[in-house]
Amino acid sequence: MKKIIVTGITGAIGQYISEPLKELGFEVYGIGRRDFDTSDFNYIKADINNYFEIENIFNKIQAKYLIHLAWDLSKGYFHSNANFDMLTSSINILKYFKNNGGKKVIYIGTYAEYSFDNIPAKEYDKLNPTSVYAKCKNYLREVSELYCKNNNIDFCWARIFNTYGENDNNTRLFPYIINTLQNNEKVSINYSQLEKDYIYSGDVAKILALIINSDTTGIINICSGKGIQLRNLAVMIAKKLGKVNLLELKEISTEEALKTIGDNSRIINELGFYNYTDIEQIIEQIILGIKNEKN
The missing domain is CATH 3.40.50.720 (NAD(P)-binding Rossmann-like Domain)
Known part of the structure; x- marks a missing residue:
């Protein structure tokens, strides 16, 4: 081997x-x-x-x-x-x-x-x-x-x-949003205008x-070759928890690029990888995993 x-x-x-x-x-x-x-x-x-x-x-x-x-x-x-x-x-x-x-x-x-x-x-x-x-x-x-x-x-x-994925550090964006909302606390997204490539x-x-x-x-x-605004990502998660009202979506000025999206042509053309996992499916799994940890 x-x-x-x-x-x-x-x-x-x-x-x-x-x-x-x-x-x-x-x-x-x-x-x-x-x-x-x-x-x-x-x-x-x-x-x-x-x-x-x-x-x-x-x-x-x-x-x-x-x-x-x-x-x-x-x-x-x-x-x-x-x-x-x-x-x-x-x-x-x-x-x-x-x-x-x-x-x-x-x-x-x-x-x-x-x-x-x-x-x-x-x-x-x-x-x-x-x-x-x-x-x-x-x-x-x-x-x-x-x-x-x-x-x-x-x-x-x-x-x-x-x-993003299961067992991420709690300081990362996905678990931060989920944990905070589940505690019925407000989630503040300071740069909600940014569009990022998540895989x-x-x-x-x-x-x-x-x-x-x-x-x-x-x-x-x-990379996935696709972008999602942090605003839309936060809303997607909050909707699954029924807590959109707890979101604070700010658009604070930042030196970070407005869009950070990659070209995934080499992944597709050289490796033949097309079957990306659906982001909503994993969000649901992360939510379930965090709920089980707390029970």
Whole structure:
């Protein structure tokens, strides 16, 4: 079987990735920071910033494939110093992967790298990363791309747009709206005029599995190709809870681009992925899951 290491496998996207990888014939080794009991794949508890520990893991497994999802996305991560630690760790991981005969790697980028002068944003459009997070990601892309080219490793930079799914951090938009409304408290959406590209985390996992199993390399947008205004998203959720009256939809001025929508042509044309999950279906599942947690 084809051995693959997936870092951050207990995270928002990683939680969905073992099944599509196994269906494609991969033997999955997942690395995460927390205790996690599973028989679905080989789980290893480890800290990405512990270089000695991570190097030993790569030396032992000798995987030919790697999907590096791990990143510190704690509250305030857009401007956190933790981004510099993750940048250094991510570069070191490439070295360990290469030293053990690695063949293909997917590293994760962000839509926040783009300037969004054009909509939808295409892979080689102008970039304008402004946050510490986006700048570190963009620098990682440049260095990783060069390193892989210099060491004959197939490299893919998956530029992921806004995601949503079950078990999201409570500070993220979907659970924030749902939890607040269920507590009969007002939900304030400060920038309700913004239009964003949302994609289900489970779909992201399927797409990444298809990429690692294909000849696709280079930068690729991981997005739905469609935009939804935050105003409309909030109303959609509130209607399902019968609490539209609790919404405060503001249009505060912001330097953020009015529309952050990606071009998904490579996903469709190269990977043949069309079957996006319906956003309303997942919203209903998230609402049900949160209700069950509280009961």
